[in-house]
Amino acid sequence: MATYRRFDAANRVLHGFLMLSFLGLSATGLPLLFGTSRWAAALAGLLGGIEFAGRLHRLSATVLMLVFLVHLTRVLKQLLLDRDLGVLWGPYSMIPQPRDVVQMVGHFKWFLGLGDRPRFGRYTYWEKFDYWAVFWGMGIIGFSGLLLWFPTVFATLMPGWFFNIALLVHGEEALLAVVFIFTVHFFNTHMRPEKFPMDPVIFTGRLTEHELRDERPDEYDQLAANGGLAAIEVGPSPSWVVPSARIFAAAVVSAGFVVVILIILTLVQGRG
Amino acid sequence: MARRLGLALATCLFLGFGAAAEAQPQAVKPPANDDCLACHGDPDAKRENGTSIGLDDKVFAASTHGPLACVDCHKDLATLQEFPHPEKLAKVACATCHDDEGAKYHDSIHSWAKEKAGLTAAAPACADCHGKHDIRGRDDATARVFRANIPATCGACHTGVLDQYKTGIHATTRAVGNDKAPVCIDCHTAHDIRRTDTDASRLGVTAQCGTCHAESMRTYRDTFHGQVTRLGFVQVATCADCHGAHDIFPKADARSMVSASNRVTTCRKCHADANDNFAQYDPHADRHDKARSASLYYTGKFMDGLLMTVFGLFGIHTALWLARGLRERGRAKK
Numbered sequence: 294m295a296t297y298r299r300f301d302a303a304n305r306v307l308h309g310f311l312m313l314s315f316l317g318l319s320a321t322g323l324p325l326l327f328g329t330s331r332w333a334a335a336l337a338g339l340l341g342g343i344e345f346a347g348r349l350h351r352l353s354a355t356v357l358m359l360v361f362l363v364h365l366t367r368v369l370k371q372l373l374l375d376r377d378l379g380v381l382w383g384p385y386s387m388i389p390q391p392r393d394v395v396q397m398v399g400h401f402k403w404f405l406g407l408g409d410r411p412r413f414g415r416y417t418y419w420e421k422f423d424y425w426a427v428f429w430g431m432g433i434i435g436f437s438g439l440l441l442w443f444p445t446v447f448a449t450l451m452p453g454w455f456f457n458i459a460l461l462v463h464g465e466e467a468l469l470a471v472v473f474i475f476t477v478h479f480f481n482t483h484m485r486p487e488k489f490p491m492d493p494v495i496f497t498g499r500l501t502e503h504e505l506r507d508e509r510p511d512e513y514d515q516l517a518a519n520g521g522l523a524a525i526e527v528g529p530s531p532s533w534v535v536p537s538a539r540i541f542a543a544a545v546v547s548a549g550f551v552v553v554i555l556i557i558l559t560l561v562q563g564r565g
Numbered sequence: 566m567a568r569r570l571g572l573a574l575a576t577c578l579f580l581g582f583g584a585a586a587e588a589q590p591q592a593v594k595p596p597a598n599d600d601c602l603a604c605h606g607d608p609d610a611k612r613e614n615g616t617s618i619g620l621d622d623k624v625f626a627a628s629t630h631g632p633l634a635c636v637d638c639h640k641d642l643a644t645l646q647e648f649p650h651p652e653k654l655a656k657v658a659c660a661t662c663h664d665d666e667g668a669k670y671h672d673s674i675h676s677w678a679k680e681k682a683g684l685t686a687a688a689p690a691c692a693d694c695h696g697k698h699d700i701r702g703r704d705d706a707t708a709r710v711f712r713a714n715i716p717a718t719c720g721a722c723h724t725g726v727l728d729q730y731k732t733g734i735h736a737t738t739r740a741v742g743n744d745k746a747p748v749c750i751d752c753h754t755a756h757d758i759r760r761t762d763t764d765a766s767r768l769g770v771t772a773q774c775g776t777c778h779a780e781s782m783r784t785y786r787d788t789f790h791g792q793v794t795r796l797g798f799v800q801v802a803t804c805a806d807c808h809g810a811h812d813i814f815p816k817a818d819a820r821s822m823v824s825a826s827n828r829v830t831t832c833r834k835c836h837a838d839a840n841d842n843f844a845q846y847d848p849h850a851d852r853h854d855k856a857r858s859a860s861l862y863y864t865g866k867f868m869d870g871l872l873m874t875v876f877g878l879f880g881i882h883t884a885l886w887l888a889r890g891l892r893e894r895g896r897a898k899k
Binding site: 301324325326328329333336337342343344347401402403404406419441444445446448449451452453454456457458460462465466468469472473476477480481485486487549 | 608766786788789792793795796797798800836838839840841843844845846847850852858860861864865868869872873875876879882883885886887888889890891894
């Protein structure tokens, strides 16, 4: 069976750094939010104490901001230098479009047995949500984080109560991001019954013909119609990639699952 | 007078010989308190250098150690057979009975100063705070270690600190009858006193503040300084860094380190470039207190709403997808 390219090497590497820095930020930030629980103190200890954890947090934040900047540069280059308006609209754009709303409603109908499954294309509405959630998170968590990292610099521009807001939204938004990624994102990509236990596409960059045709029929039909399939056909991944990706993803998904359980338990018991 | 001293000496000698005459090693009879008082009961009896060896037996009898024998503490005299005994006796080891306190004292800055740093005269041992033959329990209002007397006892050496403490809110509120307000030992402990720049001391003192100032401790723990100190990193502000240690004043008082006019200076102790804006940051902000900060309160409500909306919608989305996906899978297997 033919294999097709979905993500290029640069995007896979960027996602890799995004993932590692996100895990680093989560592990070093959560102990502060949940400092009354023993698991948080133990996690801070595992990371070499809270002082070292703080350094890891800033290092991870720097990596994540670089990933974000590289991505923005790539998108802007595609738009401005390559004059590719497909960035802004159409099936290859991440911009939410009317068809996303229609497909979301259709997807809910399918869940309930009230209709056929929508014919998804290259980017589905939940993938776009994940994508923009990162933008929102970078804006809110990234900016508030910079404020807290360089308070005396930003205090020349903004009032002191702003830092109280920054501290609150940094923590709450981070909690949202961590729990969302460790539950919804992991379910949508790996844990849902069609994909369980994992979808290696973000590591291999490859889809089988079967996957492309069944899960993204709209993209497949267009590519088949305009002869684009041949251009994205690639050979199989090197043999070590899928097993390594499985082990790595299993570890991260399990760790994330444990963290979510601990967070929920702590929240139920009362955080203060 | 000379006759009385002579009589006392004769008694001591007699007792000594008496003990020797019995000459059975295990059966040496230690001197009774009255035997000691034969010499020490004389207020005019003196050492070679002219200092008094007199001891008021009424004072000793009224002390918390009144029921004890002299030799219970002055152990080396229990087996000594020659009296009058040499002037130099072994040091009384309070820790023989008070082992917990002894162990704590041993690790303290007072012990370190005395034993290691050579401040033998300046640094206190047990008797310097508790007294010797007039020792009283801490529940006794005349005791040096009675709660209300502690500042004076510590202040006997730490005079500058005592002066500061006397002006501060803790001392002034004590003066009007608030006995809960702290004296020295509440923050510094009684025996296990450490340098205040050690991690253990900074964390211990901070925890102490919270035993009364529970609300301030709660809001401190909600902000960055309190979050990281809770996890054991104390190179950020703890209570005393902003509020002061001995001369703490309410923030409305112009002398307070956190008064409107002093706040920037206080922030600059750590944040060298802090400005007026910076000093408006509220280190005890409370997201549930609308009156204290409406902006924080409504931001908190917005964040709660955002989290509930996102998790609510995606919770439903995921649950429905899971149910449908499992049905599809079951169908595919058939």
